[in-house]
Amino acid sequence: MKISWNVQSLAWMVVVGAGLWLSGCTKDPAVTPDSPVKGTPAKADQSVNNWILENMRAVYYWNDKMPASPDTTLEPNAFFYSLLYDYTNKANPERDRFSWIQESAAELKSSLSGEEKxxxxxxxxxxxxxxxxxxxxxxxxxxxxxxxxxxxxxxxxxxxxxxxxxxxxxxxxxxxxxxxxxxxxxxxxxxxxxxxxxxxxxxxxxxxQQNPVLLDSVYVVGTKRIGYLVYNQFIPGPNGSTTPVYDQKLEQIFSKFKALGVNELVLDLRYNPGGYVSSSVKLASMIGKGVDNTKTYYRMEYNKNVMAEIASEGQTDNLITRFQYKVQNIGANLSRVFVLTTGGTASASELIINGLKPFMPVITIGETTYGKNVGSITISDDSGKIRWGMQPIVFKSFNALNQSDYSTGFTPTIAKTEPLAVKPLGDVEEVYLATALAQITGAGTARIGTDQGPxxxxxxSSVERRAGGSNMFDDLKTLNR
Structure with missing residues (x-):
């Protein structure tokens, strides 16, 4: 059976990784995707497995690397992970670390909109x-x-x-x-x-329901007017809302930045594991220098079968997502942008870094990012007979210079690690922000509090877990053997 899909809807989301940490989708936290339980599925499970396999063969990015004869006697969760490309091979940075499945499609969709227990x-x-x-x-x-x-x-x-x-x-x-x-x-x-x-x-x-726009400030140092934004997930609006109130909040902030003459920007994405590409496009379009709706933000590459169908239908232009024209854009006043990062900075956050690089210097401060240069979509059963939902990787992204070389993450321009004793976000002595301010003002050594703890x-971190770090607990066991 041919599965119908729409190129633009496939492209609309780059979502966070495993999602198990906060959504509570596994009853036993010791049972991660790295340790699936084998068993004989009930008849209902067999129909779920058939549904999983059919969809994965159609749209999964690595569908040519799936097992030719997968073991359909596994329960659905284990069956899904058995299909993933080189999933357990931690030595392969190109493997699929990101696709996941949940027993409730409704819970999956709400968690992607920032609503969860x-x-x-x-x-x-x-x-x-x-x-x-x-x-x-x-x-x-x-x-x-x-x-x-x-x-x-x-x-x-x-x-x-x-x-x-x-x-x-x-x-x-x-x-x-x-x-x-x-x-x-x-x-x-x-x-x-x-x-x-x-x-x-x-x-x-x-x-x-979380509001991802956590904090914004403007610091004035001499001729420098420094905008600072802490943004923790790419979410257009609350779950179920038709109004993109969080995107609108970003627009209000950049309107303020523009009115105040902000000429340096510090974008704090250290706790941002990703989210909707639609929000990523909007944010990048308010930052990029010389960007408009004719410039490429990123290009998508799907599996060979999907790419052939796109070409046969003359839809190749839909593989490109362009910047938007935004009156709030402050790029004309910026010579660069500073992005604060950790290992939990992933997916749509990394898309911002990669997408802006062809248009302006992007200076990263902090730790190496997670390394997610691929995107996924939500797949659920429209008939309602199957309540499961899955989030398989379906495309790889490239910027305007055809670059997609960050599967191991972006190495920071300036390496920093958060201390145990952290200062409040927005405090000018907080390690990451202080480092950015020192770079901007030329003040030399950042003014950082001396008591940083042992x-x-x-x-x-829980942020890395949200970004897809489902192996965190297994790595911990290895560390303590």
Whole structure:
């Protein structure tokens, strides 16, 4: 059966990776896509597997590398991951690390719009000391209005226990994801070490819609008017809304930047794992120098069968997504753009970096980005008979110079790592922002607070997990063998 599809709808989204970390789509957090459970599917599962296979053979980017005779006796989750290109081969940077499936298509779609059951925390995990199996986490940011925000948690808080249990390498994954109500025991830095306190913050997770536009500011230093934007996911508007209120907020911010004569821009994407390409195009179109709706933002490449059908139907022009003409564009005042990055900067965030590079210098500050130069679409069953939803990779992206060489991530122009003791976002002494400000103003060494806390081994972050880091827990087990 021929599966109908539309080139433009395929191109519309580049979404975040595995999505398991926050969506709760697996009941057992120890069972990741790297450890599928084999079993004999019920008859209903067989129909799901047939549906999966049919769609994957039609649109999957690596459909020519799928098994010729896949094992359809697997349950649907394991069956899907058995189809993915070189999925478990961590030595191959070009492998498919990103496609995923969920039992509920409705939950999948809502999570892509920033609505999911969450406490509102994003955290980074560390070993409590070198060689230890104890784990701590530090709060990277708290969603405004979320349960965690209402409980008084804030960026920089250190979590040492959850529900009365110390975090360890063997339990922190389940403790951080399993319960609905969390009692976070907090610690503090004392004489260069982490010590427990008696402070406990109780938070109950709830379905919450995040606003991805976290913070914007303008700093004036001499003739420099520096715009700063913290943007944490490419989401046009709330789940189910027909009004792109978050895109509109970006437009309002850039209107303000333009009115204030902003001539330097610091775009903070360090916690942004991706999202909708439609929002990425809008943001890039307000930044790019000399861009308009005649300039290429990125070009897509699908699997050979899809590309042949596109060519036969004369639709090759639809493979190109161009910048938009935006009255809010500040590119004429910019000679460059600074982008703050971490390992959780992925997908549509990397598309911004790659798409702007042909038109202006892009200076990255921070850590190497995640490395996602491919895009996916949501596939669900319109008949309603199958409730599963999947998010397979269907295309690879290239910029106006035909560049797509970041499957291992963008290496930062200026390498920085966030310390354990973080300053508030927007604080001029916060490590990343201070480094950007020093580069812009020529002030030399960035003005950074001296108390950055002990240097501890980093295990990963919830942001990286959202970006597709489904191997984080397995890597941790290897580290501690």
């Amino acid at each position: 969450t406490t509102g925390l994003e955290v980074k995990y560390y070993l409590r000391a070198s060689g230890s199996t104890d784990v701590i986490s530090t709060v990277l940011y708290v969603l405004p209005g979320s349960p965690a925000d209402k409980a008084g948690l804030k960026r920089g808080d250190i979590i040492t226990t959850i529900n009365g249990q110390k975090l360890t390498t063997s339990n922190y994954a389940s403790l951080a994801t399993d319960p609905t109500t969390f009692r976070y025991g907090l610690g503090r830095i004392e004489s260069g070490k982490i010590v427990d306190t008696q402070t406990v913050k109780t938070v109950t997770a709830e379905v919450f 240097q501890l081994p980093v295990l990963g």
